[in-house]
Every structure is written in structure tokens, then in C-alpha cells.
Amino acid sequence: MTAYAWVLPLVSGMADAFLRNFITFPGRHLHHFVLTAAGYLLALPYYVVWLWLAGMPEVQPTFWFFIGIEIPLLTAAQILTVRAHKLAPLALTVPLHATLPALLLLTSWLMKGRMPTWWGAVGVLILTAGLYTLNLVSKKERVRWSDPLWQVLREPGLRCMLGAVGLYSITSNLDYDAWQSANAPFFLLMVHGACGTISLLLALWYARAGRLSHDEVDVRGLMPMLIMYGFVMMLSVVPQIWSFSWIAVMPYVIAEKRTGAILFAIGMGIAVSLLPRYAERHKEEREYLQYRIPGTLIMVGGMVLIILYGT
Numbered sequence: 001m002t003a004y005a006w007v008l009p010l011v012s013g014m015a016d017a018f019l020r021n022f023i024t025f026p027g028r029h030l031h032h033f034v035l036t037a038a039g040y041l042l043a044l045p046y047y048v049v050w051l052w053l054a055g056m057p058e059v060q061p062t063f064w065f066f067i068g069i070e071i072p073l074l075t076a077a078q079i080l081t082v083r084a085h086k087l088a089p090l091a092l093t094v095p096l097h098a099t100l101p102a103l104l105l106l107t108s109w110l111m112k113g114r115m116p117t118w119w120g121a122v123g124v125l126i127l128t129a130g131l132y133t134l135n136l137v138s139k140k141e142r143v144r145w146s147d148p149l150w151q152v153l154r155e156p157g158l159r160c161m162l163g164a165v166g167l168y169s170i171t172s173n174l175d176y177d178a179w180q181s182a183n184a185p186f187f188l189l190m191v192h193g194a195c196g197t198i199s200l201l202l203a204l205w206y207a208r209a210g211r212l213s214h215d216e217v218d219v220r221g222l223m224p225m226l227i228m229y230g231f232v233m234m235l236s237v238v239p240q241i242w243s244f245s246w247i248a249v250m251p252y253v254i255a256e257k258r259t260g261a262i263l264f265a266i267g268m269g270i271a272v273s274l275l276p277r278y279a280e281r282h283k284e285e286r287e288y289l290q291y292r293i294p295g296t297l298i299m300v301g302g303m304v305l306i307i308l309y310g311t
Contacts, residue, residue, distance in 0.1 A: 013260025042230025088157025120310025
């Protein structure tokens with residue numbers, strides 16, 4: 001396995017975290033249907049160019065079966081993710097999202113996907129323990145290990161993210177199965193095109209029914225940012241899919257991706273909280289830093305174990 005194969009999902013995770021920051025800043029007032037549609041549809045031109053360069057694949061019949069299951073699940077997962085990031089701080093939603101690799105140990109086994117080695121599985125669980133530590137935040141002086149579980153019960157945004165994680169644990173395995181049945185650009189063009197179209201139709205339906213305000217659908221002045229949003233959406237998935245050529249174990253791929261996402265999200269959250277304009281609104285990113293550093297170190301230790309002994 002080439003060394004840079006491990007870098008690909010890491011880059012994908014960093015782009016994914018940048019994507020979440022867009023949701024909470026310039027795109028905050030847009031409805032989650034609108035943002036989901038924009039991200040998927042504005043990424044399509046890049047997949048068209050990639051398909052033109054790679055060539056049309058021989059599409060196996062199983063491809064349509066896999067994406068037929070994946071499209072509704074992925075659409076729902078992305079909508080829940082956007083909503084979660086609107087309702088809760090990134091420093092909480094991203095770590096919860098990053099528990100996905102541990103859940104993939106179960107779903108990959110149930111879906112008969114490629115399983116990690118014993119040491120690789122231990123690395124995934126250590127990584128998850130680090131992510132759990134990242135959720136140990138409280139305004140109380142004493143922080144209990146049960147606090148993250150109570151936060152999920154109390155915070156609607158975290159409940160949305162928990163639902164999204166469950167769906168992603170299924171779609172991540174379907175990604176690999178569909179990719180094997182065609183090629184990466186054709187897979188992304190079909191799946192993301194369908195997800196974007198469904199989200200757009202939902203937005204139009206809600207708007208027609210009067211369930212969306214003008215501000216929630218008003219993209220005037222945001223087109224340059226939305227085009228960038230589509231570009232970053234592409235960056236968040238292309239390196240991940242590309243890494244499948246070398247890393248066939250989905251818990252490893254997603255563990256690396258979520259590691260990149262959490263490191264980027266923590267750094268971005270702290271940087272933004274230091275800006276005078278956002279200091280008060282995002283002060284919790286600084287206040288919770290004492291819990292982020294130990295969890296991050298544990299998480300990185302798990303990732304090192306995966307890379308060194310997981311193959």
C-alpha cells in the first residue's frame with residue numbers, strides 16, 4: 001500500500017470539516033434542503049470532467065441495486081447533518097460524527113464488507129475512546145463520563161447527528177460496493193446528482209406549501225460562496241473514493257477521514273473564536289479546549305495503531 005493512500009481520506013476529512021463551517025457561517029440562514037441541494041448539484045460539473053477523463057465504465061447490474069438503496073439513505077443523512085450543524089456547535093457535532101468508524105465495525109460485518117485486523121479494530125476503538133473524551137464538556141466544575149450521553153438526550157442537534165451517523169454507517173459500505181460495480185466519477189455523478197435533485201424537489205415543495213421563509217431560500221449574493229461550497233463538497237468525497245483503490249476496509253477509511261475532520265474542526269473553531277466579531281458567539285470553542293487536547297491525542301494514537309498494524 002502506498003503511503004499517500006492514507007493521506008487521501010485525511011484530506012477528505014479536512015474538506016468535510018471546512019464544509020461544516022460554511023453551514024454555520026455564510027449559509028446559516030439557508031434551509032437545510034437548499035444547502036444540501038446546492039452542495040450536491042454544484043459539485044456535479046467536476047464529476048462530469050472526471051468521467052470524461054476516466055472514460056465510461058462497464059456498469060454491472062449490481063450498481064443500480066446498491067445506489068437504489070444508498071440514494072434515499074444518503075440524502076436523509078446529509079440533510080440531518082446540515083441540520084445538526086445549524087443547531088449545535090461544530091466542536092460537539094463533528095466529534096459525534098467521528099464515532100462512525102466504531103459503528104462501521106458492526107455494519108461492515110453485518111453487510112459482509114472487508115473487516116480490519118484485530119489490531120486495526122483495537123485502533124478503531126481507541127480512536128473512538130478519544131472521540132468520546134472530546135465530548136466531555138460541561139459548565140459544571142466536575143465532568144462525569146455520562147455527560148456526553150446526556151448531551152445527546154438534551155441537544156436536538158446532537159440527536160440529528162446521531163441519526164446521520166447511523167445512516168452513514170450503511171452508506172459508507174454501499175459506497176465501496178457501488179464503486180466496485182462501475183467507477184468513481186460515474187458513481188458520484190449518479191448518486192450525488194440524484195441526492196441533489198431530491199433535496200431540490202423537497203425545497204421547492206416546502207416553499208410552494210409556504211413552509212419556508214424567504215430568507216431560507218434566498219441565495220442572492222451567495223452564489224460565489226455556494227459555488228465554493230460545491231467545490232469543497234467535491235473535495236470531501238473524491239479523495240475518499242480514490243483511496244478505495246488501496247484501502248478496502250471501510251472502518252479504516254472513515255477513521256482517517258474523521259481524524260482529519262476533527263483536527264481541522266478544532267483548529268478552525270478555536271481560530272474563529274479568537275476573532276472579535278465571533279468571539280462571544282463561539283467562546284465555547286475556547287472554553288472546552290482542556291477536554292479537546294487529551295481526546296485528540298488518544299484519537300491520533302488509535303490512528304497510528306491502525307496505520308502500523310491494521311494491514
